[in-house]
Amino acid sequence: MPSAEELKERIESALPGAAVAVEDLTGGGDHFRAEVVSARFAGLSRIEQHKLVYNVFGDEVGGPIHALSIKTSTPTGDRGSGHSAGTPSS
């Protein structure tokens, strides 16, 4: 059963320099929430940012890791844009 600490370490080694916080939401070792701040996310859409984190765990997400909720951002606070840079809503 994975622990929050293990998930944190694995994300950190996959994304060097990233600031990572992982929380075990239920205490049961299968529902996690990860907050990841990494310069690697710059210029990527949210989908791409989240995929970088999911990819650390491959098939384990949806398996032993039943749910991994992700929040990503860059050190400059860029939360990732959508696919197209549309005009911001007024």
Place this chain on the structure above:
Amino acid sequence: MTEAEIRDFLANAIKENSVMLFMKGTPHQPACGFSARTSACLNALGVKYAALDILPDPRIREELSQLSGWPTVPQLFVDGELVGGCDIVTEMYETGELAQKLGVEQPEEDPEPEAPQPQRAPLGLENRLD
């Protein structure tokens, strides 16, 4: 149904429905909190969308993840493109990006019911005393 047929079916569903949600359960009876939250965002925006319950056959989920490269369910597709799962959809709903992407108005912040306030007081005690 073979794996290939399931994959074709999923690809078609994504192609033919401009707003396509894959979820656990249905919008009326979601079987998972994440699916419930995601469909609630779409419901709040009042958009029409197609929803497919992935639970009846475990292969649906496997083929879907193969197709999208996204490991978990729910998954929302708009115009054939994966928008995200519960976290992304919820965040985009809150920032108004989802409404923008779907071409609808963002609802007012306070969850005021749709019905406008009646101009005149409804039939009440006073009216009856007249």
